Amino acid sequence: MAIRYIRQKDINYSLWDRCINYSLNGVIYAQSWFLDIVAKKWDALVEDDYKTVMPLTFHRKFLHRELFNPPFAKQLGIFSEKPLNHSKIEKFMNHIPIIYRKLNICFNRHNSQSLKLPDAEHKYAYELDLITPYEKKSKLYSKKLRTQLEQAHQKRFSVVRNISLYEFESFVVNCNDADNESHLFKMLRQILSRLTHTGKAEITGVYNYVNELDTVACFVKSNNNVVLFYGKSKNNEDSVLTVYLLIDDFLRTYSGRNVTLSLEHFDKYCNEEIYSEFGAIKCSYICFSQNKLPYFLKWMK
Secondary structure (H helix, E strand, C coil), X not given: CCEEEECHHHCCHHHHHHHHHHCCCCCHHHCHHHHHHHCCCEEEEEECCCCEEEEEEEEEECCEEEEXXXXXXXXXXXXXXXXXXXXXXXXXHHCCCCCEEEEEEXXXXXXXXXXXXXXXXXXXXXXXXXXXCHHHHHCCCCHHHHHHHHHHHHCCCEEEECCCHHHHHXXXXXXXXXXXXXXXXXXXXXXXXXXXXXXXXXXXXXXXXXXXXXXXXXXXXXXXXEEEEEEEECCCCCHHHHHHHHHHHHHHHHCCCCCEEEECCCCCCCCCCHHHHCCCEEEEEEEEEEECCCHHHCCCC
16 A cells, blocks of 8 residues: 555544554554644555554744754654554655655654664663562562662652642642643643543652652553653652562552553663663664755755
């Protein structure tokens, strides 16, 4: 079947979301409602009556359009109900219309395994298979990990699942950093409001011994995966302990299920290699940039 370029106003949202829901590599942030929030303007490449799709999230710059990866959507690219090979991905790349003169695209890791882009930038996320029961998984914890969890308990930190969206928002606001920029915070509120309303998100908090919130995290159900979609801590000397405790509590609760936990966004002060201490595997995905502007315009940001 031919690959078609479709403008946003002509996209069939029902068929689009069906494709994402049944895709082998579907993720929550490729859903139409999510793209409407974080990108606002997006077109699409579609093949075989929405069996394979690629969102083209863009903004306008002077007289041209630029493809970009929007906030809170780290891995987009091509989504399909069938396995994708290099030839198929290359065809989609070649069908990106010329009106998109600059490209900054991050492909999901399932695309990245088949991509051959020598100049691309490799970024990383972590994935942890939860099918192993917690009792067996926790026996493999390192001495360092056990020590961190023991210290967290000694300092009387406690994990509370399903805290309110109001508590979450208040905490993020009080952290007073880049995520509080009005447009980003508005996006985050819209996303989490939708996810909690539909039962797709679980917001977890870690409290200190005087019942003050120290760390928050939002886990999102996405196809057969759960994504650590967003995390934030006060970034004090005990913040690392609360992250260890939070992840351990999630594993204690949900291990033994045929689900993969994707560990992505925590705040910049959290060392993501903490994830590997729980047995998570480091997975690469590709971000690709291309500038098709005339030479005398390439200097423009």
